[in-house]
Amino acid sequence: MNGKNKNSGPPLTCDGCREGLQEYLDGTLDKPESLRFFLHLRECSGCREEHDRLLGLFQMLDSLPDHEVPADFDAAVLASVPYAAYQAMEPLRRERVPVFLEEAFLPRFVRARTVRLVGVGVASISAALALRGDGSAVLPVLVVAGLVPEILVRLQGLGRRALESMGRAES
């Protein structure tokens, strides 16, 4: 056994080696731990014999032959698929969007075309007055408040379209 390597920690005992041999062969040990096993196995013929035996078993387990699937396997499965039900469900599934993207999430008066037009009008007039140098502090507030309904409705529309295009890309 080699206990001189500072990275490998204390040398492994035979009991410890036998206990952790499966994990060593699975490759699930971290590097320093794996190195302790490597060093012990290099020096201990008894544990190396056990290692080789277990490795042989692992290799056999990994190479079990595949059995051929019967030719008629698919037919019964495909005959049972409820294609019509899935096709009928598809439109319902497609309409699913987060609640905040549904039109009804915004109050009716916010969505009303008149409110949105008036809001944009108020915002435009307020912005024009502010640019002409009218010093009223209310004007910036009116600009923002006037644009809110239009912005909310447009953001919802953008969100829905983005979601639809994502769905198309994924499928």
Next chain:
Amino acid sequence: MFDRHQDLKTIRRCKRGEEAAFKEILERYRGAIYNLCYRMTRNSEDARDLGQEVFIKVFSLLDRFDENYAFSSWLFRIGTNHCIDHLRRNRLRFLSLDGGVGPDGEEYEFQLPDTGPGPDTVLQRKEALERLEEVISDLPPHYRAITLLRHDQELSYEEIAEILQLPLGTVKARIHRARNQVQQMLAARSYDI
């Protein structure tokens, strides 16, 4: 081993009722599921019936599939549970001569006299694999399933934990115990592989 993203795209086409998408899933997984069922039962007729039932169940439950998980994990979970349920229903038929399965499915004892070939017999690889398959098929169902998922399907401990919905530590412990049992059973039967 399995392409999670590709599976998800195919599953979404299945949900639209596209027949070709169901065929793709079958093409991708029929071998793995059939072989899992075959090694769990060691009977080709049972394997065919169980494998078909697994796919029929999966295809009828696609709306319940959680897309946050891998489709392959969900499929193997249904497949493994279906096989274990089948073995439980037919327990008498599958009781091993080597011992009994305890109520938790984990207890086992080995009392067979040494009736296997002598230690100096040179076994061909094919014969050795057949014997190994025989030993695996005599493991308790839970050990059998976990051994096949690890070695036959080459899944990681983490994937197996997701499939069987067990803590990682339990999965590791069960795989270790299953391998130990395989070694003990091989020794009890004097099968030299």
